[in-house]
Amino acid sequence: MTLAYRVSDVSFEAEGNKIIRHVSLSVKPGERVAILGASGAGKTTLLRLLAAQIKPNTGEIFIYGENTRDLDSGEKLSRYVGVINQQYDLIQELSVRNNVMAGNLGRWGMWRSMLSLLSSGDSDIGTRALERVGLSDKTHQRLSRLSGGEQQRVAVARLIVQDPLLIIADEPVASLDPTRAFEVMSLLHNITSPNDKTLISALHSYDITTHFFQRVIGLRRGEVSFDIPVKELSKDDLEKLYSVDQDD
Amino acid sequence: MIWKSCIQSIRTIKGVSVVRFARMLVSGRPRVAIILATAFLVSIYIADWNRAIPRSSGFSGINEILRGFLQPDLSQEFLIVAMKATWTTITFGTSAIFLAIVIAIPLSFVASGTLFRSAVARVGSVTLVRFFLALIRSIHELIWAWLLAVLFGFSPITGVLALAIPYSAILARVFSDFLNDVPDAPLRALRSSGASNVQTLLYGRIPIVYKDMLSYGFYRFECCLRSAAVLSFIGLQGIGYQIEVSMQDLYFGQVWVLIYLLIFLIVSVDWWGSKLRRSLAN
Amino acid sequence: MRYSKIISWPLFSLLIFCLLASISWAVVLNDSNLGAFFSGSTVTELADNFRQIYYSYISSQSSPAFLSYESWYNAIFLSFRTLLVSILAIGMAGLVALLTFASGARNLAMGGNSPIKKPFASLVFYLLRVLYTVTRSVPELIWAMLIVFTMQAGIVAGALALAIHNFGILGRLCSEVVENMDQRSIRSLRSSGASSGQIILYGVFPDVLPQLLTYILYRWEVVIRTTVVVGFIAAEGLGRQFRLSMSWFHYDEVIVLLTCYVALVLIVDAVSGCLRKMAS
Numbered sequence: 012m013t014l015a016y017r018v019s020d021v022s023f024e025a026e027g028n029k030i031i032r033h034v035s036l037s038v039k040p041g042e043r044v045a046i047l048g049a050s051g052a053g054k055t056t057l058l059r060l061l062a063a064q065i066k067p068n069t070g071e072i073f074i075y076g077e078n079t080r081d082l083d084s085g086e087k088l089s090r091y092v093g094v095i096n097q098q099y100d101l102i103q104e105l106s107v108r109n110n111v112m113a114g115n116l117g118r119w120g121m122w123r124s125m126l127s128l129l130s131s132g133d134s135d136i137g138t139r140a141l142e143r144v145g146l147s148d149k150t151h152q153r154l155s156r157l158s159g160g161e162q163q164r165v166a167v168a169r170l171i172v173q174d175p176l177l178i179i180a181d182e183p184v185a186s187l188d189p190t191r192a193f194e195v196m197s198l199l200h201n202i203t204s205p206n207d208k209t210l211i212s213a214l215h216s217y218d219i220t221t222h223f224f225q226r227v228i229g230l231r232r233g234e235v236s237f238d239i240p241v242k243e244l245s246k247d248d249l250e251k252l253y254s255v256d257q258d259d
Numbered sequence: 260m261i262w263k264s265c266i267q268s269i270r271t272i273k274g275v276s277v278v279r280f281a282r283m284l285v286s287g288r289p290r291v292a293i294i295l296a297t298a299f300l301v302s303i304y305i306a307d308w309n310r311a312i313p314r315s316s317g318f319s320g321i322n323e324i325l326r327g328f329l330q331p332d333l334s335q336e337f338l339i340v341a342m343k344a345t346w347t348t349i350t351f352g353t354s355a356i357f358l359a360i361v362i363a364i365p366l367s368f369v370a371s372g373t374l375f376r377s378a379v380a381r382v383g384s385v386t387l388v389r390f391f392l393a394l395i396r397s398i399h400e401l402i403w404a405w406l407l408a409v410l411f412g413f414s415p416i417t418g419v420l421a422l423a424i425p426y427s428a429i430l431a432r433v434f435s436d437f438l439n440d441v442p443d444a445p446l447r448a449l450r451s452s453g454a455s456n457v458q459t460l461l462y463g464r465i466p467i468v469y470k471d472m473l474s475y476g477f478y479r480f481e482c483c484l485r486s487a488a489v490l491s492f493i494g495l496q497g498i499g500y501q502i503e504v505s506m507q508d509l510y511f512g513q514v515w516v517l518i519y520l521l522i523f524l525i526v527s528v529d530w531w532g533s534k535l536r537r538s539l540a541n
Numbered sequence: 542m543r544y545s546k547i548i549s550w551p552l553f554s555l556l557i558f559c560l561l562a563s564i565s566w567a568v569v570l571n572d573s574n575l576g577a578f579f580s581g582s583t584v585t586e587l588a589d590n591f592r593q594i595y596y597s598y599i600s601s602q603s604s605p606a607f608l609s610y611e612s613w614y615n616a617i618f619l620s621f622r623t624l625l626v627s628i629l630a631i632g633m634a635g636l637v638a639l640l641t642f643a644s645g646a647r648n649l650a651m652g653g654n655s656p657i658k659k660p661f662a663s664l665v666f667y668l669l670r671v672l673y674t675v676t677r678s679v680p681e682l683i684w685a686m687l688i689v690f691t692m693q694a695g696i697v698a699g700a701l702a703l704a705i706h707n708f709g710i711l712g713r714l715c716s717e718v719v720e721n722m723d724q725r726s727i728r729s730l731r732s733s734g735a736s737s738g739q740i741i742l743y744g745v746f747p748d749v750l751p752q753l754l755t756y757i758l759y760r761w762e763v764v765i766r767t768t769v770v771v772g773f774i775a776a777e778g779l780g781r782q783f784r785l786s787m788s789w790f791h792y793d794e795v796i797v798l799l800t801c802y803v804a805l806v807l808i809v810d811a812v813s814g815c816l817r818k819m820a821s
Contacts, residue, residue, distance in 0.1 A: 062732060089734025099725035104747035113743050117734020124739050173733050288751055291820040295757065299632030302625050311697035320691040350565035357562035397806035399766045401682075401773075402799075405787070410590055416573040473551065485680045492682065502683060506690070518679060525678035531554065538550040 013076050015040040015177055015209045016061065021070035023056055030056045031067070032233040040075075040176070041207040043200075045220040045241070048230035049253045054213040055181055057230060061211060062092050062179045075176070089117035093175035095199075097182045100166045103155040107146065107165050110154055112137045114172030140171035144198055160191035167198045178203055180212035184219065192216070196223050217249065327511020337513055340501065345520045348497040351415065352487035355422035356480045362427040366392075367434035373464065389432070396428035400486050404493055418495040422486055426479060433475055437468040470539045477532040481525060488521055612794060616779070616801040623778035623805065626696055627761065627768045630703035635757045637708050642715035642749065643741050645669035649719060654727065654737045669712070677709030681767050685774040699775030703768060707760055711753070718752050719745055754820050758813045765809040769802055779805075 016038035023031040030053045038044055048054050059065045060072060063079040072079040074091050082088045093114075094100075101110045105128075112127050115136075119127070141147045144164040149157060154165065163183060170178060180199060184192035200223050203210040214220050220227055220241065227244050229236035229252045237248055313321070370392060372385040404421035411417050446463045491497030498521050505513035649655045650666035657665045676684075685702035692698050727744045735743065772780015779802055786794040 064728070064732065085736065086734050089732065092732065094729060094732040096725070096729060099723055100729040102726055102730075102744055102747055104751070105743065109743070113730060113735070114733050116730065116736075116739045116743065119739070121736075121738050121742070124742055128742070169733065287819045287821070288754065291758075291816050292750075292754060294816065295632075295754070298628050299636075302628040302632060305625055306629055306696045306700070308697060310693045310695035312693060313691055314693045318691075324687065324691070349561075350568045353558075353561050353565040354569045357558075357566070393807065393810070394803060397766065397803050397810070398799075399770045401770045402783075402802075410587060412586070414573045415569045419569055485678075489680045489682045499680075499683065502686070506686060518683070521683075522675060522678040526674060535551060535554050 012039070014038065014073070015042070015075060016211075017071075017073040018061070019071050019073075021060060021067040021072060023060060023065070023067050025056075030233050031060065033070075034233070034235055035070075036228065036235065036238060038209060038211065040209055041204075042226060043203065043210045043224045044212070045224040045227045046211065046213045046230055047215065047220065047227060047249070047252060048213075048236075052230045052252075053233040054230055058094075058179050058181050058211070058213055062094050063088055064094075086117045089173060089175060091176050093170045093173050093178045095163075095166050095170060095178065095180045095183050097185050098159070098162075101154055101162060101169070103153075105154060106151050107141070107154055107157065108137055108150045110165055111140055111168045111172055114140075114169040114174075117173065136172050137168075140168040143171060143202075144168045160187050160195065163187065163191075163195045164198065167195065167202070171202055175208075177209040177211065180210065182213050182215065185215060189218075192219065193222075199223075220244070323509055323511050324514075327513070327515050330512050331516045331519070332510065332512035333516065337516070341498075341513070341517055341520055344491075344496065344498045344501040344517065345524060348484065348487045348491065348499075348521075349524070351418055351422065351490065351495070351497060352480070352484035354419045355487065356426060356476070356483040358419065358423040359426035359430055359479075359483070360476055362423070363430035363434055366427065366431035367438060370431055371435035371438040373438055389435075392428045392432050396425050396432065398425060400425050400490065401493065404490055404495075408493060413494050415495065418487075418490050422483055422490065426483055426486075430476065430479060434468075434472055437471050437475075438464050441467050473539065474532075474536050477528075477535060481528045481532060484524060484528060485521075612797050613801075616782070616797050619779045619782055619798075620801045620805045622696065623768050623772060623780070624765070624809070626700045626772070626778060627703070627765045627809070629696070629700040630768065631707060631757055631761045631764050633700065633704035634707035634711055634760070635753065637704075638711035638715055639753065641669055642712055642719065642753075643745060645673065645712055645716040646719035646745075647716075648722075648724065649737075649741070649745070654740055656738055656741060670716075673709045673713040673716070675709070676705050677707075677713060679706065681706040681771055682774060685771045689774055689776075694774075694776035696777055699768065699771045699777045699780075702771055702775065703764055707764060710760065711756055714756050715749055715753055718749050722748055751820065755817060758817045758820070762806075762810050762813050765806055 014037045016036070018034060018036045021031060021034050022029065034057065046054050046057065056065070060067055060079075063072070063074065063082050066080050074082065077091075082091070102113070105113075109128055115127070116124060138147065138150070141150055144167050146157075146161060146164055146168065149161065154162060157165065166183075178199065183199065184195050187195060196219050199210060199212075202208070210224075212224070221244065224241050226239070227241050228238045229248060231252055236252055239248075366388070369384055370388045372381040400422050403424055404418060407417040407421050441464045445467070449463045488498040491500035492503060494500070498517050502514055502517050505511070505517065643649060644655050644657055644662070644665050646655075647666065650657075650662045655662035655666070681702050684705050685699065688698050688702050692701075722745070727740055730740050730744045769778065769780045769783070772778040773784050774780075779798055783795065783798055786792075786798065
């Protein structure tokens with residue numbers, strides 16, 4: 012079985028700082044992995060490396076057997092990886108529907124993309140996605156008028172339309188209150204779990220980690236501190252992860 | 260491949276429902292865009308395009324212009340003339356904008372209505388002053404120049420006044436808008452500690468808006484220099500005058516040098532302005 | 542950077558500016574022969590001028606122009622033509638600016654998102670920037686002179702001169718809007734698989750187009766004022782008639798034209814303000 016991810020001895024540095032040091036791990040298709048760590052530990056960088064948005068300085072990353080160095084963003088990559096961030100994923104000026112349909116951009120040509128901006132297309136993949144996230148009543152509203160939680164649900168709907176094999180989430184619920192966070196996280200869970208899609212997410216909430224994920228990786232100063240099933244996660248591990256070192 | 264995308268396109272077009280289009284017409288922004296686009300198309304239709312052809316001497320004219328572009332006149336005697344013209348333009352423009360700012364500031368106080376307590380005096384003075392400002396700034400500086408020249412004759416001071424009058428009206432209007440747009444909250448505190456209207460103005464509004472005023476004033480400085488260059492067309496010295504002189508003699512090499520100098524001048528002031536804006540933003 | 546401790550850049554600029562202004566005023570006043578200006582002779586000259594103007598109405602016309610329907614009708618017709626030129630000009634400028642601003646934005650051109658293919662993106666960017674700078678630094682009148690030299694004067698010549706200048710202004714404004722945009726939305730569109738063209742369509746246009754609309758309306762107010770003056774040279778509309786009436790000293794006609802001009806400008810200001818409110 013091809014591994015969803017094979018990360019082999021990857022390092023990344025920027026502006027003289029070593030952000031990721033010699034990280035190796037592998038992820039099987041359908042796994043749900045949480046990445047925990049303090050700010051500055053390198054979570055975002057690791058996720059961007061996994062999403063092939065940046066390339067490692069040393070080492071290789073393989074997505075379903077393909078080297079990320081050969082995958083430049085575009086149609087092919089978008090079939091493998093879908094990304095959802097904490098905020099600013101979407102176009103504030105466009106309608107909810109147009110934002111959702113943007114998930115198709117990897118498949119469409121220019122002409123089709125232009126036409127889609129004008130069409131109101133009933134009963135297609137966009138409307139179904141909006142139904143799944145519970146936002147059908149806001150289909151034609153301008154995105155800027157939605158609340159933070161609603162906007163994140165639109166981002167999830169876009170991922171439904173894009174239909175990638177893996178979803179990389181960088182603190183997707185960090186700016187939401189606990190109820191909304193749970194809602195959005197459930198949505199992400201529901202679109203990945205049943206379809207055997209992989210979900211890798213950076214988080215800072217212990218509750219969400221234990222509730223939705225099977226495996227947790229701790230990142231500390233660019234290195235993997237621990238890589239264990241969620242059941243074995245202890246508060247001690249967390250303390251060590253988030254503690255401030257004397258020689259920092 | 261093309262066939263498939265055609266079918267897809269047709270299916271999508273069918274989805275462009277009439278309701279959606281009608282919704283577009285009702286909401287503000289697309290409606291404005293449609294109005295403007297229609298006006299533009301109408302204007303294209305009405306314009307007489309058969310006159311849009313080069314004149315009989317046109318091609319040789321283009322030739323001359325290109326030749327001048329490739330062989331600019333960098334002779335010392337001409338450069339001296341060009342520099343003098345540039346300096347004249349600078350002096351006109353700077354004097355004018357300086358005067359305009361000096362006049363505009365007090366004028367903007369009155370026009371913004373922030374000086375008067377009683378509502379009657381405020382509304383009355385504001386509408387009156389704004390109306391006059393609108394009239395003054397609706398007249399282009401060249402026409403002011405012509406009017407002043409007819410009355411006072413040609414001299415540098417008429418040129419400067421011709422620029423200063425409309426520009427002071429523009430600045431006064433914009434400054435008064437700035438003053439008016441100051442949010443109420445910080446001013447309430449001042450007023451409750453007993454400040455009079457004038458004091459609120461000085462201590463409250465001006466510290467908030469002076470950066471915007473500086474920034475806009477600099478932008479107008481740049482515009483004023485451009486206007487000063489053009490002002491010289493009606494007979495006052497400057498870059499525009501020299502361009503006209505050189506053009507009449509078909510010395511396009513000289514014309515391009517003057518244009519380069521003007522561009523350099525404008526770009527320098529623009530650069531100065533952006534540096535200023537950036538340092539103000541910090 | 543050390544200087545900023547001693548004296549801040551804004552203050553420094555202000556000082557330099559005041560210095561420049563003082564020198565300029567000194568030069569202007571010196572050249573203006575103010576002695577004569579402020580002496581009694583100015584007043585008498587002024588009176589003479591007024592008398593001359595007054596007489597040239599009465600002595601040259603049996604009925605002054607501002608009382609005849611025909612001259613008003615003519616002036617209004619010319620005002621329409623002037624309006625036409627301004628719409629044509631701002632439309633052309635807006636259209637070409639719309640087509641080029643995406644290639645003229647630094648973050649798109651350097652970040653690999655330009656609509657132009659890789660090797661040429663930076664080159665086109667620099668070319669466009671230079672083009673914007675040159676066209677907006679040269680005043681419309683000078684463009685008009687160059688154009689009238691090569692092309693027949695008329696509506697199109699005048700509109701073209703105005704369009705060239707305003708194209709530079711609009712193009713640069715739009716490029717700046719793109720450069721100040723939040724890059725994250727663009728990046729996230731990329732991760733959905735969008736190509737550069739699609740990124741511009743879905744990510745850049747929705748932000749820039751409303752701004753462009755507002756800028757076009759603002760510039761229209763400026764353009765209508767300058768159209769009359771360009772008409773001097775491009776021999777069109779109110780401007781042309783102005784020049785003719787001026788050269789024949791028919792100051793009564795000039796009054797008619799001036800009134801129509803001011804009315805036209807005020808109307809355009811009002812319409813532009815109204816449309817701007819609709820668009821926000």
